Amino acid sequence: xxxxxxxxxxxxxxxxxxxxxxxxxxxxxxxxxxxxxxxxxxxxxxxxxxxxxxxxxxxxxxxxxxxxxxxxxxxxxxxxxxxxxxxxxxxxxxxxxxxxxxxxxxxxxxxxxxxxxxxxxxxxxxxxxxxxxxxxxxxxxxxxxxxxxxxxxxxxxxxxxxxxxxxxxxxxxxxxxxxxxxxxxxxxxxxxxxxxxxxxxxxxxxxxxxxxxxxxxxxxxxxxxxxxxxxxxxxxxxxxxxxxxxxxxxxxxxxxxxxxxxxxxxxxxxxxxxxxxxxxxxxxxxxxxxxxxxxxxxxxxxxxxxxxxxxxxxxxxxxxxxxxxxxxxxxxxxxxxxxxxxxxxxxxxxxxxxxxxxxxxxxxxxxxxxxxxxxxxxxxxxxxxxxxxxxxxxxxxxxxxxxxxxxxxxxxxxxxxxxxxxxxxxxxxxxxxxxxxxxxxxxxxxxxxxxxxxxxxxxxxxxxxxxxxxxxxxxxxxxxxxxxxxxxxxxxxxxxxxxxxxxxxxxxxxxxxxxxxxxxxxxx
Numbered sequence: 415x416x417x418x419x420x421x422x423x424x425x426x427x428x429x430x431x432x433x434x435x436x437x438x439x440x441x442x443x444x445x446x447x448x449x450x451x452x453x454x455x456x457x458x459x460x461x462x463x464x465x466x467x468x469x470x471x472x473x474x475x476x477x478x479x480x481x482x483x484x485x486x487x488x489x490x491x492x493x494x495x496x497x498x499x500x501x502x503x504x505x506x507x508x509x510x511x512x513x514x515x516x517x518x519x520x521x522x523x524x525x526x527x528x529x530x531x532x533x534x535x536x537x538x539x540x541x542x543x544x545x546x547x548x549x550x551x552x553x554x555x556x557x558x559x560x561x562x563x564x565x566x567x568x569x570x571x572x573x574x575x576x577x578x579x580x581x582x583x584x585x586x587x588x589x590x591x592x593x594x595x596x597x598x599x600x601x602x603x604x605x606x607x608x609x610x611x612x613x614x615x616x617x618x619x620x621x622x623x624x625x626x627x628x629x630x631x632x633x634x635x636x637x638x639x640x641x642x643x644x645x646x647x648x649x650x651x652x653x654x655x656x657x658x659x660x661x662x663x664x665x666x667x668x669x670x671x672x673x674x675x676x677x678x679x680x681x682x683x684x685x686x687x688x689x690x691x692x693x694x695x696x697x698x699x700x701x702x703x704x705x706x707x708x709x710x711x712x713x714x715x716x717x718x719x720x721x722x723x724x725x726x727x728x729x730x731x732x733x734x735x736x737x738x739x740x741x742x743x744x745x746x747x748x749x750x751x752x753x754x755x756x757x758x759x760x761x762x763x764x765x766x767x768x769x770x771x772x773x774x775x776x777x778x779x780x781x782x783x784x785x786x787x788x789x790x791x792x793x794x795x796x797x798x799x800x801x802x803x804x805x806x807x808x809x810x811x812x813x814x815x816x817x818x819x820x821x822x823x824x825x826x827x828x829x830x831x832x833x834x835x836x837x838x839x840x841x842x843x844x845x846x847x848x849x850x851x852x853x854x855x856x857x858x859x860x861x862x863x864x865x866x867x868x869x870x871x872x873x874x875x876x877x878x879x880x881x882x883x884x885x886x887x888x889x890x891x892x893x894x895x896x897x898x899x900x901x902x903x904x905x906x907x908x909x910x911x912x913x914x915x916x917x918x919x920x921x922x923x924x925x926x927x928x929x930x931x932x933x934x935x936x937x938x
């Protein structure tokens with residue numbers, strides 16, 4: 415009787431073996447022999463591959479003149495120079511003005527070249543003292559989220575005992591991300607004594623997990639931005655350590671009571687989502703404050719109490735953004751050291767009277783003025799500028815471009831008007847020549863396709879009176895300048911006016927520079 419061997423039984427349509435029950439058929443024997451030969455070849459290939467990988471290291475030692483011939487100290491320095499990282503000062507600026515989200519993967523690419531490069535990179539601690547990490551929704555997949563805690567732990571251990579700069583953004587979007595986030599926060603807490611710059615963008619739930627048992631005595635920069643959760647939008651955040659934090663640079667996106675810091679140590683501060691009362695209260699708490707960037711929101715109190723006038727002797731720069739009436743805030747300030755004023759008024763009219771009142775009682779000499787999303791209020795703007803003769807740098811950004819050129823032509827005419835007593839002065843206007851006499855730089859930006867200046871009038875305005883050292887810059891979304899006008903503007907730059915026109919429709923290039931190159935190519 416025919417018997418099926420064990421191998422033949424694996425076929426869906428069995429093949430009948432006609433051998434005795436003592437062994438497989440000849441076909442099965444041949445297949446088994448070939449399978450054994452394949453296994454032997456696979457083992458041999460694996461051995462050859464391992465030998466090939468082993469020979470890579472001595473081959474690199476012979477042919478690579480970089481790693482193996484330079485002292486490790488110099489090679490490590492070259493590694494550091496090859497990475498486009500920010501300086502401490504740039505990181506401090508990043509937490510105050512923008513929430514940075516850079517790429518940390520460039521360091522890993524160094525270790526992917528060969529074993530020696532990887533070994534050297536791992537043994538260079540200051541390649542690993544900066545970490546940019548984004549986890550959760552929009553950041554990484556679930557599979558990557560599971561690996562993140564071990565990667566973060568290994569990353570920070572390679573930095574040894576160096577001060578750490580950490581930019582961490584995390585959202586509890588799913589179970590895997592939440593578990594990974596909990597473990598990462600524990601790792602960051604364990605290194606709290608090494609925090610130098612810490613920037614966190616996360617939910618209230620995650621903020622409450624931070625609790626440093628060791629004083630972060632190296633901390634100089636702290637940025638905390640709250641991400642609201644639709645599932646629990648009213649959960650109060652806090653970032654309360656076991657001891658007071660003493661940063662010099664602080665960016666905060668939730669109530670002042672939610673953090674324990676030494677306010678007298680702070681010199682640079684950004685506040686978001688705070689009321690007028692809190693913004694004024696900070697000036698009382700932080701006597702050493704020099705740079706203040708705030709986004710004011712209406713008071714949440716049922717009855718608003720006008721803040722008491724407060725004099726702050728050291729504040730040099732104030733950047734203010736709000737869509738609400740800020741007259742009460744301005745009337746509560748006295749800033750004798752103020753030199754830089756930035757104001758984004760959104761949909762509000764420019765508070766000229768309140769601003770001038772602040773400048774007058776402060777007795778300050780303002781040098782830098784930046785006004786954004788301005789309405790078309792020529793009278794108010796010129797009144798404000800007329801009262802600041804100490805101004806050296808001026809930036810104006812209008813929310814609508816139509817009609818801006820008429821306003822700016824008037825301002826340019828005032829700027830270039832002949833000085834009193836000059837040969838070009840009529841002497842009829844006692845105020846002539848007094849408009850922004852110290853101005854060195856002026857920039858004007860508009861939205862849409864409208865030009866901020868009447869281009870063919872600039873040469874006339876510049877030449878009508880005294881010529882002065884001035885950089886005139888313009889950022890436009892669509893440029894409409896004829897070649898004839900462009901040639902006149904080029905002649906003007908040759909006469910001494912530093913005119914810069916940046917065309918965003920052409921990638922933000924300098925229009926006059928490109929035009930000059932084109933004229934040279936055409937032999938003109």
